Amino acid sequence: MDRPISFRHVFAAAGLAILVSPFAAVDASTLVVANKAEATVSLIDLDSATVVATLPTGVGPHEVGISPDGRFAMVTNYGNRETSGNSLTMIDIGAAAVVKTIDLGRYLSPHGVEWID
Numbered sequence: 001m002d003r004p005i006s007f008r009h010v011f012a013a014a015g016l017a018i019l020v021s022p023f024a025a026v027d028a029s030t031l032v033v034a035n036k037a038e039a040t041v042s043l044i045d046l047d048s049a050t051v052v053a054t055l056p057t058g059v060g061p062h063e064v065g066i067s068p069d070g071r072f073a074m075v076t077n078y079g080n081r082e083t084s085g086n087s088l089t090m091i092d093i094g095a096a097a098v099v100k101t102i103d104l105g106r107y108l109s110p111h112g113v114e115w116i117d
Contacts, residue, residue: 028046028070029047030045031043032044032064032075032093034062034063034064035061036060036078039056039058039059040054040056040057040061041089043093052096055089055091057075057089057098057101058086058089058101059078059080060077060079060083060085062076062077062085063112063113065115067115068115068117071093072090072091072092072099074088074090074091075088075091076088076111076112076113078110078111079108079109084109085109085110086103086104086105086106086107086108086110087101087102087104088101088102088110088113089102090102
């Protein structure tokens with residue numbers, strides 16, 4: 001599923017790289033980009049500048065936190081104008097797979113995520 005990165009992905013990746021790179025404890029060769037309107041995340045291989053996977057999330061993925069070991073990403077599903085989000089999506093970065101979706105029930109529009117050792 002390798003494909004060249006569109007300008008939209010490059011712009012989003014540039015902004016996210018500044019935010020997540022200092023926190024990763026391992027080689028940061030994959031960038032995780034939340035695609036809010038599409039309700040997906042894209043995994044971008046930085047060495048080849050290609051999107052290697054696009055995975056489904058909940059409504060309106062908003063922010064991404066990377067685990068300290070760099071293996072997992074947690075995505076907050078904030079929602080959109082029509083629907084409030086109420087879930088988190090855990091991604092296994094190396095496997096390029098959704099591990100699970102965590103339903104937050106009545107707690108709406110999660111905003112911000114941080115891994116704690």
